[in-house]
Amino acid sequence: MKIHFIAIGGSAMHNLALALEHKGYAVTGSDDVIYEPSKGRLLAKGLLPKEFGWFQEKITLDLDAVILGMHAKPDNPELLKAQELGLKIYSYPEFLYEQSKNKTRVVIGGSHGKTTITSMILHVLNYHNIQVDYMVGAQLDGFDRMVHLTEENDFIVLEGDEYLSSPIDRRPKFHLYKPNIALLSGIAWDHINVFPTFDNYLEQFQIFVDSIIKGGSISYNEEDIEVKKVVEASENPIRKLAYKTPEYIVEDGQTLLLTPEGPMPIEVFGKHNLSNLSGAKWICQNVGVDEDDFYEAIGTFKGASKRLEKIAEGKTTVAYKDFAHSPSKVEATTNAVKEQYPNRKLIACLELHTYSSLNADFLKEYKGALNKADEAVVFYSPHAIKIKQLEEVSEKQIAEAFGRDDLQIYTNPDSFKENLFNKNFSNSALLLMSSGNYGGLNFDSIKEVIGN
Structure with missing residues (x-):
C-alpha cells in the first residue's frame, strides 16, 4: 500500500509512519517543521521529506490513503488536493482502527495514568515474550517504536487519548477504537479549549464506555468518584471489573509492593502509580498473564519516558x-x-x-x-x-x-x-x-x- 502522511513530524504520526514502513508499506510525508527526535528517526528510515512545506503534487491518484495529523490546518493545500481527488483520508485513530478491526482491541483511557498503564502492560507482555500490536504515548526501554502493527498478532494495546482526532474530525480519538477490553483510570477536567465545561468533558468518557463492544469488559478505578459513576451508570452489557490501589509500604526511599509472596521492591512509586499498576495487572490477566508472572515482570519496570x-x-x-x-x-x-x-x-x-x-x-x-x-x-x-x-x-x-x-x-x-x-x-x-x-x-x- 502507498500511504502519504500530512504532518508526518508529530510524535504519534512519525511513529505510525515508521511502523508502516516496517510493515512493508510505501510511505511518504510532508510537514512545515520537524524537530528531533522525529527528524533523525525519519531520516534513518528514508522517510524525512526532502524539503519542508506542503506540496500538492505529492497527492496523486495512486495513493491508497492519506493520514491527516492534528498539526495540519483544515485548509492545508495537500488536504484540499486529496479531497478534490476523492482519496481516502484517515485520521490517526481511524487508521489504527482500520489496522486492528479484526483483532482484540485493548484500550486504556483516562485523564491521567493511561501512558503509564499502557507502558506497564507492554513491559509485562514483552518480558514474557507475548507478541501484541500496540500504540503508546511514550518511548519505552526495549521497544524500537511507539507504534507496532502486524497482520499476525491477535491483540492490539492502544493508549486511548480523549483529544480530537484530526482538524476535520472533531471526535475524541478513543471514541474510534471500539474496544473489546477497556480500562478507565481517572477523570479530571482537561483540554478546556475543546471541552469548555466539565460536563462536556465527562460526556466523552460516557461515550467511551458505551463504545465498548457488547460482551466486552472494562476495568475501572473504583477510587475515582467520577470514573465509578460513569462506569456503573452505563447500561452497555459489558463486564465491569473494579480495581483499587494495592497495599504497599515505603522504607528508606524504596517502595515495596505487598504481594501474596511477601513484600516486593518495585522501581515506580507513588499512590497513583501503584493504582496504575493494579489496573495494568487486571488487563494483563485478561490477556492471559497470571498474577505471579505479572509480579515477576513488573518488578523490572522503570517507568515510561518523562513520567517520574x-x-x-x-x-x-x-x-x-x-x-x-x-x-x-x-x-x-x-x-x-x-x-x-x-x-x-x-x-x-x-x-x-x-x-x-x-x-x-x-x-x-x-x-x-x-x-x-x-x-x-x-x-x-x-x-x-x-x-x-x-x-x-x-x-x-x-x-x-x-x-x-x-x-x-x-x-x-x-x-x-x-x-x-x-x-x-x-x-x-x-x-x-x-x-x-x-x-x-x-x-x-x-x-x-x-x-x-
Whole structure:
C-alpha cells in the first residue's frame, strides 16, 4: 500500500509512519517543521521529506490513503488536493482502527495514568515474550517504536487519548477504537479549549464506555468518584471489573509492593502509580498473564519516558522530571515524591505551559496541587500566553490560585535557571514538572548542580 502522511513530524504520526514502513508499506510525508527526535528517526528510515512545506503534487491518484495529523490546518493545500481527488483520508485513530478491526482491541483511557498503564502492560507482555500490536504515548526501554502493527498478532494495546482526532474530525480519538477490553483510570477536567465545561468533558468518557463492544469488559478505578459513576451508570452489557490501589509500604526511599509472596521492591512509586499498576495487572490477566508472572515482570519496570523519570542523583539528593501539567497530575506527582522521600526537602517546580494551565478561569483548579512541596516554584511565559491568544494572567492570580503565600513565580527563563542552579540541594528532592522545557532548560545540566 502507498500511504502519504500530512504532518508526518508529530510524535504519534512519525511513529505510525515508521511502523508502516516496517510493515512493508510505501510511505511518504510532508510537514512545515520537524524537530528531533522525529527528524533523525525519519531520516534513518528514508522517510524525512526532502524539503519542508506542503506540496500538492505529492497527492496523486495512486495513493491508497492519506493520514491527516492534528498539526495540519483544515485548509492545508495537500488536504484540499486529496479531497478534490476523492482519496481516502484517515485520521490517526481511524487508521489504527482500520489496522486492528479484526483483532482484540485493548484500550486504556483516562485523564491521567493511561501512558503509564499502557507502558506497564507492554513491559509485562514483552518480558514474557507475548507478541501484541500496540500504540503508546511514550518511548519505552526495549521497544524500537511507539507504534507496532502486524497482520499476525491477535491483540492490539492502544493508549486511548480523549483529544480530537484530526482538524476535520472533531471526535475524541478513543471514541474510534471500539474496544473489546477497556480500562478507565481517572477523570479530571482537561483540554478546556475543546471541552469548555466539565460536563462536556465527562460526556466523552460516557461515550467511551458505551463504545465498548457488547460482551466486552472494562476495568475501572473504583477510587475515582467520577470514573465509578460513569462506569456503573452505563447500561452497555459489558463486564465491569473494579480495581483499587494495592497495599504497599515505603522504607528508606524504596517502595515495596505487598504481594501474596511477601513484600516486593518495585522501581515506580507513588499512590497513583501503584493504582496504575493494579489496573495494568487486571488487563494483563485478561490477556492471559497470571498474577505471579505479572509480579515477576513488573518488578523490572522503570517507568515510561518523562513520567517520574530520575535524571540525577547525589548522596543526599535526587532529581526527577515529569510530564505532569494538569492539576490532578501535578498533585499526584508532588505527593508521590514527598511520600517516597519524607525526610528530604521537596523542591517542586511547575511550568504552566498548556492552553488549559494558562487559562485564567482554569487556574483555580490548581488549588492545593503543590501543598506537599516544602518549596514551590511556578514558571510561565507571558510570550506563550500571547501566542495562544489568551487573556493575560498575573503573578497575583497564580499565587491566589495555588493557595500558597510563599509560592515563587518566574516569567523569565534566565532568572528561573539562575535561581535553580544557586539552590542548596543538600538532603533534598527536586521535581521538575512540565510538558515544555522552562524556556530552554537543559535537563542534563541538572546533574552538575545535584553533585555526587
